[in-house]
Amino acid sequence: MAKAAVQYACTECGYAAGRWFGKCPGCSSFGTLVEEVVGQAAKAKAPPKPLLRLVDVRAEEAERIPTGVPELDRVLGGGLVPASLVLLGGEPGVGKSTLLLMALAAMSAERRALLVTGEESVAQVKLRAERLGGAERVEILAETELDVVCETLEAERPDVCVIDSVQTLYSAELGSAPGSVAQVREAAGRLLRVSKESGVATILVGHVTKDGSVAGPRVLEHLVDCVLQFEGDRYHAHRVLRAAKNRFGSTNELGVFEMTGGGLVGVPDPSEVFGRTVSGEPGAAVACALEGTRPILLEIQALVAQTDLAMPRRVATGVDPKRLAMIVAVLGRHAGVALGQADVFVNVAGGVRIDEPGADLAIALAIASAARRAPVRAGTAAFGEIGLTGRLRPAAQAERRLEECGKLGLKQVVAPPETPKRPGLRVMEAETLRQALKAGLESEPPVEETG
Numbered sequence: 001m002a003k004a005a006v007q008y009a010c011t012e013c014g015y016a017a018g019r020w021f022g023k024c025p026g027c028s029s030f031g032t033l034v035e036e037v038v039g040q041a042a043k044a045k046a047p048p049k050p051l052l053r054l055v056d057v058r059a060e061e062a063e064r065i066p067t068g069v070p071e072l073d074r075v076l077g078g079g080l081v082p083a084s085l086v087l088l089g090g091e092p093g094v095g096k097s098t099l100l101l102m103a104l105a106a107m108s109a110e111r112r113a114l115l116v117t118g119e120e121s122v123a124q125v126k127l128r129a130e131r132l133g134g135a136e137r138v139e140i141l142a143e144t145e146l147d148v149v150c151e152t153l154e155a156e157r158p159d160v161c162v163i164d165s166v167q168t169l170y171s172a173e174l175g176s177a178p179g180s181v182a183q184v185r186e187a188a189g190r191l192l193r194v195s196k197e198s199g200v201a202t203i204l205v206g207h208v209t210k211d212g213s214v215a216g217p218r219v220l221e222h223l224v225d226c227v228l229q230f231e232g233d234r235y236h237a238h239r240v241l242r243a244a245k246n247r248f249g250s251t252n253e254l255g256v257f258e259m260t261g262g263g264l265v266g267v268p269d270p271s272e273v274f275g276r277t278v279s280g281e282p283g284a285a286v287a288c289a290l291e292g293t294r295p296i297l298l299e300i301q302a303l304v305a306q307t308d309l310a311m312p313r314r315v316a317t318g319v320d321p322k323r324l325a326m327i328v329a330v331l332g333r334h335a336g337v338a339l340g341q342a343d344v345f346v347n348v349a350g351g352v353r354i355d356e357p358g359a360d361l362a363i364a365l366a367i368a369s370a371a372r373r374a375p376v377r378a379g380t381a382a383f384g385e386i387g388l389t390g391r392l393r394p395a396a397q398a399e400r401r402l403e404e405c406g407k408l409g410l411k412q413v414v415a416p417p418e419t420p421k422r423p424g425l426r427v428m429e430a431e432t433l434r435q436a437l438k439a440g441l442e443s444e445p446p447v448e449e450t451g
């Protein structure tokens with residue numbers, strides 16, 4: 001096949017050139033030029049199409065395909081929608097291939113299920129399939145060339161297809177290496193067309209970058225119907241599946257799994273896993289933080305140790321050190337927790353990073369709890385931004401946070417004023433940090449109880 005003409009276009013301003021530049025001559029941004037195939041010969045004029053009124057559209061009730069993995073179904077909003085495109089992102093080794101092979105195995109009992117593997121050999125997949133069991137009927141194709149994959153899908157028309165992973169696919173028409181922005185975009189675009197036309201529900205596996213977003217262009221997330229994130233801590237067996245985007249369901253659902261030798265096992269009661277503090281232990285608090293638009297409960301641990309150092313240490317894992325310094329200062333100045341002679345260590349359990357001010361209050365609670373040796377009340381979460389005056393500011397999307405607390409079985413929440421009420425959850429409103437500490441820490445009666 002003759003190589004198609006290629007040009008480099010800026011994703012920011014649309015500037016196009018015949019060669020690549022590190023800095024866009026159009027808008028001076030760096031690293032925004034990506035490779036594109038220029039439309040080949042001039043196309044014949046397309047005929048216009050008749051328009052429809054929505055009332056005349058016959059909606060074929062899309063019967064969802066149960067994946068056989070209840071936690072996955074829940075996050076998808078009740079199963080896979082036929083002819084949809086789902087992107088599953090996750091860090092290396094988190095268990096993406098395992099999860100999808102389990103789903104394929106369950107679905108292959110009644111449907112045609114195809115696994116396109118570009119990362120692992122057929123033999124490697126076979127080994128995993130033997131460990132998981134029940135995958136005998138899953139069809140497999142070891143291929144990385146995009147054209148071949150698309151042609152095969154069109155010819156075979158399986159009901160469900162998993163592409164592991166989209167970064168390994170490459171189109172010979174583009175000169176760039178597999179996994180590059182242009183290749184990933186091309187692969188996703190072509191697979192989208194094929195899945196819609198041939199009615200194949202397609203799941204793409206995507207790698208994530210260091211900052212946790214799916215590698216490749218942002219456009220990938222816009223293209224697909226559903227973006228799932230598989231998260232987990234390498235050192236623990238638990239994994240969380242969330243929807244970052246879902247055109248067919250809510251993005252509030254979350255699926256929790258435990259990685260075992262026999263595969264991933266759904267965890268029916270995730271409240272056991274998250275924000276699991278040993279009650280009565282000083283120095284631990286549960287934060288209800290938002291990650292992007294997703295609420296997540298995290299245990300925050302703090303240690304306060306007396307020191308003779310002239311400059312006491314403030315060591316944070318998972319929390320911005322500047323934020324920690326600010327919280328320590330506000331605690332000392334406005335809440336009567338003097339830490340001038342103490343080292344303060346703060347750790348977010350599970351190796352998660354919080355960038356969000358809504359987690360301030362829980363960090364402060366954990367530090368105050370450690371400093372006063374008073375545990376945080378059992379079953380209590382906290383959220384709210386701490387201002388420099390010691391006043392609490394309302395946190396964004398309080399309702400979603402409360403929903404998450406309720407979902408994970410917590411009983412009470414320390415929160416800023418004007419937090420909405422939620423049945424089954426006691427909201428302890430606090431205007432200032434001092435009041436919040438009183439409400440959240442044991443051995444001191446709560447200031448105000450509502451809800």
Ligand SMILES: Nc1ncnc2c1ncn2[C@@H]1O[C@H](COP(=O)(O)OP(=O)(O)OP(=O)(O)O)[C@@H](O)[C@H]1O
Pocket residue numbers: 090091092093094095096097098099119131259260261262
């Ligand atoms: N025999 C086993 N017993 C228990 N856990 C295992 C076993 N074999 C593999 N695992 C788990 O499975 C994980 C790998 O799963 P999987 O290959 O599905 O991940 P992945 O997300 O597809 O990774 P990659 O990005 O490399 O493709 C390992 O990190 C390990 O935790």
Ligand SMILES: [Mg+2]
Pocket residue numbers: 096097098119164
């Ligand atoms: Mg894999």
